[in-house]
Amino acid sequence: MTIFLLIISGLYALFTFILWISWLRIPPFRTDIILADGPTITVIIPVRNEADNIKNLLADLSRQTYTRFEVIVADDSSTDNTLVIVQQYAQMAPFLLCPLPLSDERTASPKKRAITQSIALATGKLIVTTDGDCRVGPDWLATLAAFYVKTGAKLISGPVTFMNERTIFDAIQIVEFSSLIGTGACTMALKIPTMCNGANLCYVKEVFGEVNGFDGVDHLASGDDEFLMHKIAARYPNGVRFLKSADALVRTQTHQSWRGFYNQRKRWASKWRAYDSYLPSLLAVFIFLSNTAPVVAILSWLLGFLNGNVTLMVIGLKLLPEFLFLRQILVFLQKKSAVNVIPLTQLVYPLYVIFFGLAAQGKGYRWKGRDLN
Structure with missing residues (x-):
């Protein structure tokens, strides 16, 4: 067990360090000019019961x-007056x-x-998607x-954070x-795209x-963003790019209830078994094992099965590289104040990953007032 825990933790530390270096090497994008004759864009906003939010987004646009x-x-x-507001x-x-x-009509x-539709x-030449509860800059x-x-780029993934x-x-x-x-x-x-977010996604309509489109994955409730990205990446291996620019930042709402948070994260976690590529599924399993390792190490130490130094090493291999990586991302996302919460998040995150990793094995969740699979 000791060797297994150290190997998993070491690989996770290496993985996180590679991510950190890769992030630092992504050049920030800055544009000092407004294109006079750039590509036409169609912004698509799928909504359901967003009467409290949609007018703010339209004002931003x-x-x-x-x-x-x-x-x-x-x-x-x-079932509220979202459509009336838009009209x-x-x-x-x-x-x-x-x-x-x-x-x-009932649809998967x-x-x-x-x-x-x-x-x-x-x-528009370009399709840009976002959500009804988002806010965007000028x-x-x-x-x-x-x-x-x-x-x-054939598909551009933009940054998203909470407000x-x-x-x-x-x-x-x-x-x-x-x-x-x-x-x-x-x-x-790194040319191995794994995830993106439909709240800030741009791709060529053609x-x-x-x-x-979504043929082949339209039976799955989630994944309008990631499954499409993987299909485009398979056809255009160099065509998927991340836009590292604060001007492109989209902000959305945090969940105020545990139930809403649970349903969203279960919806996200439920996708991993449906990927055609093995990489996202492999990554999901790897992250699950990496977050399980410190929990197993602490329990084994408490029960006397594991040396205290080994336990500290397993924990350290996870926490230190993770902190360095997360700090860089939060600073870019203009959430420097959240850096202080990284240690607390690291404390609860392994339990969170284990919980949702197991919860995703069950089918069904409630979203926007509907029961979906």
Whole structure:
């Protein structure tokens, strides 16, 4: 057992160190000009019951410095007045805003359906997706357009973080989420993309058609972002890029309830068995084992089966490289205040990973008032 724990912990330390170095080597992207004749963009916002948030996002879009865009808000049978708000805003918006009411039919993946139907109406060269509870800065679309022109990327993953953190629970979510954003960015830089986030995703409309959109994964409720990314990466191995720019940052809401947090994380965790590529599944298992190792080490030490020095080594191999990596990501995401919460997050994260790793084996979760698989 001692050798196994040290090997797993050592590999995790090496893995995290590689991520840290990869992050430092990703050049920050800065654009000092606004493209006068850049690519046209269609912003797609799938929504359900976002009456409290959607107007803020539409106001942000009204302040964009880049003007060659249209917006489609696909309303998935909201039971509040989300659709009415969008329809009213469309009459005064300084950009073309198309409300798209979707029929209230049972489907395995409501979000994939919303995006697919929106793309059928889109006129933009680039598709940009975000969520109804997000906020964006004035240079968001300008930065995405400039990055596309410079790199020719087929899919661009942008940074996402949380806003309005008020509690320790919020801060822990920020730290945990930053690890996902950072890992996704670094694996893209290493040409082995693993994850991205649909709250800030851009891809070429034509390429969506080339890979047949969500065909093959449309029976899964989650994964509108990552499964599409893997399909595009398989066709264009060098075409998936991370946009390391604060101007492209998208902010979303933390979960205020444990139930909402649980359902979202279970939804995310449930995807790993469906990947065609072995790498995301292998990474999921590796992260599970790496977070299990310190728990097993501490329990073994308490029961007298493991030497105290070995236990400290297992813990240290996880905590130190992880802290260095997370600190860099949080500073970039403009969440430097959350750095102080990294040790607390590291304390609870192994239990979190074990819990959701096991919870993902069961089917079903509740999302947006619906029971999904």
